[in-house]
Amino acid sequence: MTSALLEVDELSVGFRTRRGVVQALSDASVDLEQGKILLVVGESGSGKTVLAHSLLRLLPRNVNMTGSIRLAGEDVLSLEPRELQRMRCRRMALIPQSPTSSLNPVRRLGGQLVEAAQARGLGEEEARRRLRELLGEVGLEFDQVARRYIHQLSGGMQQRIVNAMALVGQPDIVIADEPTSGLDSDLVDTTAEQLRAISARGAALLVITHDLRLAERLGGRLALLYASRIVEHGPTAEFFKKPSHPYGRGLLSALPEREGNSIPGLSPELTALPDHCAYAPRCPRCFEPCTQELPSLYPARDGVLARCFLHAER
């Protein structure tokens, strides 16, 4: 039996807070193979980043987690701290949401980049050689960058550095958390190409984004999140051709180049998620079962799953 590199099974993540438990992720199941791309798409607060951080176990102490995460056969949730550290360094790489806040502002870049490469098991000389090579590939010169502080570089350069850094340890899986937020369209193009290059090298790529145009360009498979649940899961191309979940349809029609219409209403509070379809109050096609029970993921068409009673009979 061949198993995927990453297998997430029925993962639920909640945070205990003063206002009650914030259910950030409910029963999420995804898997990802070597060299493939998985896009996790949804609005802010839908649980995307929590999914990425769960894979790295970068979550605060007030967390309740159930379900399982397996990376290359190892159970990530039961790893001891030392093994976890080894796995984060050798197998995974995170492209963080904001390059400025993920690099140390008071150290020159050279020292901290070499240090990060060494944490991934490279010797100092090898680290420098590898950094020179990787930054060269994205059009930057290591020796010139090394003397600078992070604020002395433009947003595009900062992004290229963190993208290049993700490949230093030759990870099995690269997780990119909103790699294009705040970048202008030319830089989005460059970033999309770099992400594609990462996956072409054989690394599995998980991209968290709210940017539908980036998603369309990257292809692969797409998981659409709404109010902590995956509501649609299938090939990205199929999603853009014809979304199967009404929320997907609403999102696409909100694009300015399509109708530019917003979805009426607000998404539900994660502290008080309904026990029926969370999208029902905003859904134009809501019918009787939607306000009574929770839909499961039903096969919609061509390998697409949708959490919607419209597809329940098939």
Place this chain on the structure above:
Amino acid sequence: MLSAEHVTKTFRAGSAVVVAVRRVSLGLAPGARLGLVGPSGSGKSTLAQAMATLLAPDSGSVTIDGDRVVAWGVRCPRELRHRVQLIWQSPRMAVDPRLRVGDAILEPLAASRMLPSGADERTALLASWAKRVGLTEDLLERFPHEVSEGQLQRACLARALVVCPRYLICDELASMLDVSTQAALLESIAAEQDERELGVLLITHDRILAAHWCEETVEIGDLSGADKVAESKPVFS
């Protein structure tokens, strides 16, 4: 008409001098929807802040309906400041984290002693603004960290509109938000435009959005001398 004429602004960082905007002129008419696009680092935000009376340019002038701005930031007369309002890209950095969302919406009125004296009137005013920007009333009692980024940006829109500006400048209104929230914010702005002659300057790097929502779109590089874009590039590349 809100107009900037030959605005130049230079920033110094150590020995480096960065010309953020060089002799840029731009006019925004009441009721218009003007898009301003350009790559990051091209001076869009600097120009926005100068036009919103927040940042003094090195040279050039900003006039609001014929009144020339001579004092900037808090020194600018309130009446003049209220005519132009700016919405920032990141709502979390734009509001006081210690103010409840409802209080943040009314803060501009409170600061100008324009708040209705009766508690009922205040509640009614707040409720009407919440409704216009699509917020539910329970969110008004929360602190900024207890609401989502999209909900907070809706509050920032209400906060900008509450002083009834003539002109609204949106600096990357929704580049961190999902498309549906972006559409909702733009619908609220359009509704406001239908009601009164609000001029809107939409600053964005999303050319597709500008092309679809705005009546006219200008490229910041085209607004000034040809050397402008070359000079405002980062210190080295």
